Amino acid sequence: MMRKKIKSIIAIIIVLSTIFALVGCGESKKTGLNDDTVTVVWVMEGDEPTSEQYDKVWKKVNEMLLEDLNVQVELEFLGYTNPDNQKQLRLASGTNDFEMMKMGGSLLAQLAPRFAFAELTDELLQENMPLMMKALEIDPTRIEGGKVDGVQYAIPMMKTNISNSCVAIRGDLREKYGLDVPTCKEDIYEYIKVIVANESGMMGLQKSLALWSFYYQGDVSWGALTGTDNYVLFDATEECNLFMKYTTEEYYNYALLCRELKEAGCWSTDAINDSRSAEDLFESGLTAAYFHNVDTCGMRAQNMPEEWNVEIYRFGDCGDVASSPSASTMVFNPNSEHLESALQVLDLFMFDEEYYNLIQLGFEGENWEDAGEGYYRDLDGNLPETEQYKGNWYATWNLINKDFERRNIENYTGVNEIFNKAQEEGIVHPLTKMIFNSEVIPTEKAVIWSEISRYANALEFGMVADVDTYYKNLINALETAGLDKFMAEVQKQAEEFLKN
Amino acid sequence: MKQHRTKTTGKIKSKDRRRFNIIAVTILSFASFICLLPFVLIVAGSFSDEMKVLTEGYSLLPRGFSLDAYRVLLKNVDQIVASYRNTILICIIGTVGGLFVDSMAAYVLSKRDFKWRNICSFILYFTTVFSGGTVAWYMVLMELGFRNSFWVLVLPAMLSFYHITVMKSYMLSIPPSIIESARIDGANDWQIYIRIIMPMSKAVLATIAMYLVLQYWNEWYNCMLFISDKQLYTLQYYLYNMLNSSATLKNLIADATTIGLSHNAVPSQTARLAMTVLAAGPLLMVYPFIQRYFVRGVNAGAVKE
């Protein structure tokens, strides 16, 4: 008994001492700066890059900021696990431990009407973002994308991105089977079918949403309404014509096409649960085609063997519609004490060319050099588009400003041409900058979304033999869920938006 | 203990015993097989060549042996070591603390003559059905200053009604006569708890210890919500983060070239599996230590003392 007692006492001592040792661990942050130096914490998604380049750039940025504003910026990364969930909780907790946060369009649309963000009044912007105000004198609509119900909550990216949907195919295989250079979308589908029929072990494509974009873009000029998860579309050739994606004839035909491709064996039945990424499969030569926007297609093509001779195409005569600048914005913590400093910092990041280039591309002359007319040439082989640092392109995407934006001059063959053509033909519709406030009719939205999640996948993976009946069921379900009421609200908000 | 066991088994009718053993061995072998099979697939997959896994799926033997997945994952050795350290620490502290508090509560609730026994049980039970939701919970913890604190990984997960109830129902099966005789000797509740109940509850303590260890070992959610300091990441969160984002892995591509991988062959499927092996492997070795408490008669000595 005695020995046991001693044992347990020792155990308790060990536990206690580890506990005390650990308490010291948690607290040791923020090293000695001047007392009046303000620290601005910027919360963003993703993981902190571990490269030296990243450290170097942000050290330099902070040095510059210390001199210009007596401010330091601290980056906080949320990781890739449920970032939206984390953001909502952070905002709800009323904490003041961060100043600004990167925010996507759909979450912005959802949280802004519930007063989650600091309101950016005109005085605040005038006082703290002089560079931006100057830029806005030329085109005041540039910050429209940050407004919800007429109130400015966010600073959107300063660029209307023309979304362009392309396809990348294997040139070597196309030639092997004697197919001509494709001139329309049908040729591509034909190519895929031929490959699947003849190349054993190859899939047609890894099914994703990108096929839908490819299917309709170019034939019609449709844009997506922010705040509806791309479910509500509008026709950019008309003034105010909004509709639900699933009720269009195009969607029905798309469902038929999917069934046809599935029947032809372009993907297997189990594709619906396949977690392998379309990128991986295409790059490994397991799929015949890859659908995405031109830059991403180009990036993949660059990674692939040269003898595969990857070709990138875009079809259709209708111009693509600009996607919303609200897709990536910066919002501010209403409880922060340093709102002004945060705005000043953002002003420099987005509208001061020196800061801008440093953050987006790295050190001039060391990492990149000017190649004229909005292009840069990569010097050390680290392209910003590859998601690695230089700049951690993905994380700082919301800072993009078209005045300073540069593209890589050494993109994959044809990429820059397709891109430029799409930009020229692109249509910028006022509704592009609208953010739909669904909080007015939350019930309808929730039920409609749930019905879509229940029906759409099976159609789009071509798993249903009787497309007709199944499609009718989907439409019926949407109507019971209150589609009319939902679309009426969409229409109403859009008309109001266009009036102002 | 051993003597006791041999005595029991020795007397059983051998024919009967043999028939039982055959059935038991068949069932258990089958169960082990279906449990082991996926794990073998995972281990084999983690050592496979990424391309082969993409084209042909998992198999029982590694397809085209390759250590790429581990090489990529273990690139960030410091982070892995720190994560292991944190996880082991929260396991130890959380399990010891949880066992102690849980068992005290269970003892109290198992006292038949404790007047407020039912009310207390109900207070605890109520929380398993109704809860205020993540938002309010998050706010309370933030208010208490748990952000970026080690304790947020330990405290909020320490107790559970489930564990208390399992212990309680075990303690109820301890013959009341033993407790009564101690009481007559003048022992108070604390002394009874320490001297009699605890030694007699080894099996259930081992059970709950195992549950707690597993729970803390798998801890990632609180880490995700409250921890931004990488030094405090738990292993599971670090791995989970990896699992959840091919993009995270793509970040590692930058370094992949330096460790001799071609860009195409950056493992993401196999890395997923390697992470499971890294997370589960060490814990599987703990199990045998707990196991020895699951043998009949382990408490027999305590009863007779």
Next chain:
Amino acid sequence: MGVCWLKKQGFLYDLKKYRILLLMFLPTLVWFAVFEYAPMAGIVMAFKRYNFSLGILESPWCGLENFEFIFRSGRLGKLLWNTVSINFLFLVIGMFVQILLAILFSEITMRRFTKVTQMFICIPYFISWVVVGSVVYNMLNYNYGFVNTVLVKLGFERFDFYSNVPIWRYILIFFNTWKGMGYGSVVYLATVTGMDSEIYEAAQIDGATIWQRIWKITLPCLKPTIITMFLLSMGSLFRGNYQVFANIIGGNSLVTQELDVLDTYIVGAMMSGTNFGMSAAASMFQSIICFISVFIMNRVAKKVNENSALF
């Protein structure tokens, strides 16, 4: 502690009488107060239109608006039926397998065999649902899945799991049972371990067979634990383990339509981000039906065995 000399029978008297027990219970009470009861205020969010700047308590009331979406779908009946039936099968089959394993482990005499198999069947618990999902995919895949490869080698036809909807109910039950069996059997094993071994010896002297022993001694001894565990699981009868559905069925909406449970419906509705009010409402709705069912079952359990009731 026969305390007959103190006549007072009030609250204060009890407080003094039970002071040690209460002190022992205090840490638990504090923990539950802080981590469970303090956040309880969040329940009111179900009746509020949540406003970030006003916080939980100050946000404006909105009546039952947040609950509407649960009833609006028009398939609440099917949702409830699916949830209960699938969870009930999870529960009953899971428990049966766990108890069976516990009894086998406790009776079998081959020590080394027991040790090894015991460890093996605990393995699935270590594998996260995400990985289970990809293992399932790789086992059932039509072209190169493990199951189909074996079938082909044995001379059978390939089996297309993914367009065979009814089979998924059993796949779910199988993997749910598979994942929890080792972990769950430990509780029963501990109870068997703790049983009074004198009864066993007595039984052997009487010449009882193993089967009789299991039937007449082990099972009755396990009864309180079984009832308790059953009641504990009842609390989540209306709350599916969303992870199982999300990772095994995934996006397969053909299957989801058949096996739609409350949780999948709710998650589908919240697809574009969580609405705090609605998720609170959904959770409250589930809590209430769980609570009612557990309350009734607990009453029944009390009649059967006073000690195995939860409260």
